[in-house]
Amino acid sequence: MKSDRHIVSFSGGKDSTAMLLLLLEQGRRIDEVVWFDAETWEFPEMQRHIDKVEVYTGLKITRLKPKKSFDYWFSDHIITKGKNKGTKGYGFPSMSRRWCTREKIRTIDKYLNGAHTLYLGYAFNEIDRVKNNNSNNKNILYPLIEAKITEDQALTICKQHGFNWDGLYELFSRVSCWNCPNQSREELMNLYTYKPELWKRLQEMQNKSWNSFKMDYTRVETFTKQFNDMKKYPNRKKKSVKTLHYTEVDECFYSSAEPCVYGISKNYDNAYIPKDDWERNWTVTSSRTNRVAHVGKTRQSCADFIEKRTGKMVSFVSNERYLKEVAKHNRL
Numbered sequence: 001m002k003s004d005r006h007i008v009s010f011s012g013g014k015d016s017t018a019m020l021l022l023l024l025e026q027g028r029r030i031d032e033v034v035w036f037d038a039e040t041w042e043f044p045e046m047q048r049h050i051d052k053v054e055v056y057t058g059l060k061i062t063r064l065k066p067k068k069s070f071d072y073w074f075s076d077h078i079i080t081k082g083k084n085k086g087t088k089g090y091g092f093p094s095m096s097r098r099w100c101t102r103e104k105i106r107t108i109d110k111y112l113n114g115a116h117t118l119y120l121g122y123a124f125n126e127i128d129r130v131k132n133n134n135s136n137n138k139n140i141l142y143p144l145i146e147a148k149i150t151e152d153q154a155l156t157i158c159k160q161h162g163f164n165w166d167g168l169y170e171l172f173s174r175v176s177c178w179n180c181p182n183q184s185r186e187e188l189m190n191l192y193t194y195k196p197e198l199w200k201r202l203q204e205m206q207n208k209s210w211n212s213f214k215m216d217y218t219r220v221e222t223f224t225k226q227f228n229d230m231k232k233y234p235n236r237k238k239k240s241v242k243t244l245h246y247t248e249v250d251e252c253f254y255s256s257a258e259p260c261v262y263g264i265s266k267n268y269d270n271a272y273i274p275k276d277d278w279e280r281n282w283t284v285t286s287s288r289t290n291r292v293a294h295v296g297k298t299r300q301s302c303a304d305f306i307e308k309r310t311g312k313m314v315s316f317v318s319n320e321r322y323l324k325e326v327a328k329h330n331r332l
């Protein structure tokens with residue numbers, strides 16, 4: 001591939017769609033539009049959106065597929081190394097095990113193979129992502145950031161051009177894989193309510209997988225039960241949830257089970273630390289877990305971080321106690 005090619009990295013979402021429209025409006029050079037096709041993990045609406053963009057823009061979109069499907073990696077591949085050696089399939093991805101993202105990046109990098117100018121659709125309000133982007137490619141352009149277009153504005157632009165993903169953005173904040181465990185509880189509830197055929201498939205995936213759908217050990221059937229109950233008893237009073245500060249955490253512990261520290265606040269039964277409070281580069285398993293959960297790159301770095309913020313010693317406990325506490329504190 002020639003080094004001066006200008007490639008649009010197209011995710012199919014609102015930001016990259018708005019970026020493509022902007023590039024065309026600005027008359028900028030586009031040699032190729034590349035979209036990674038996660039096949040059965042894509043919303044059917046997304047497949048239709050890609051076709052629609054092609055027709056609207058008159059540009060051919062290159063559909064890149066992984067060498068082996070996500071379904072294969074999910075449940076058929078035999079793991080040959082590490083603590084999960086011999087296990088069938090990578091199972092559901094999580095913050096610390098994003099094998100699907102790795103596959104996606106590998107497929108795209110292999111295809112692009114070398115120097116080129118890449119347009120990335122980061123929105124203006126995501127400007128920090130640029131600083132954290134440690135790609136080796138120095139020829140990356142961010143047209144939405146240049147034009148100071150935020151995510152909300154990007155969606156408005158798309159709608160003005162007649163793109164609405166058949167209503168997906170009314171239900172989900174991101175329209176990447178429909179089965180992504182990183183979705184919020186509200187999004188999962190929408191999937192359950194409005195996309196029952198996909199929810200059925202999610203349960204089938206859970207039945208095949210060695211790990212739980214969510215990293216906090218919540219399985220698909222647990223969500224099904226909760227959502228059913230919410231429909232059956234719509235007036236049932238919801239437990240009030242308190243937002244917690246680190247200093248209100250009384251006890252913290254971790255185990256070798258996962259790179260995650262749990263904290264318990266004795267005074268509150270149902271509380272969590274809101275995501276905004278988490279330092280940059282640190283991620284939270286789920287703001288829906290009761291009390292505190294924190295994921296870092298390693299268990300030790302996670303423990304150090306929590307000790308610093310809470311002023312409490314983080315103790316190492318057996319996997320048995322850790323899993324018991326996690327199960328006990330997951331908000332049902």
Ligand code: SF4
Nearest residue numbers: 093100101176177180
């Ligand atoms: S959206 Fe979720 S499931 Fe899909 S590739 Fe990204 S992390 Fe993986």
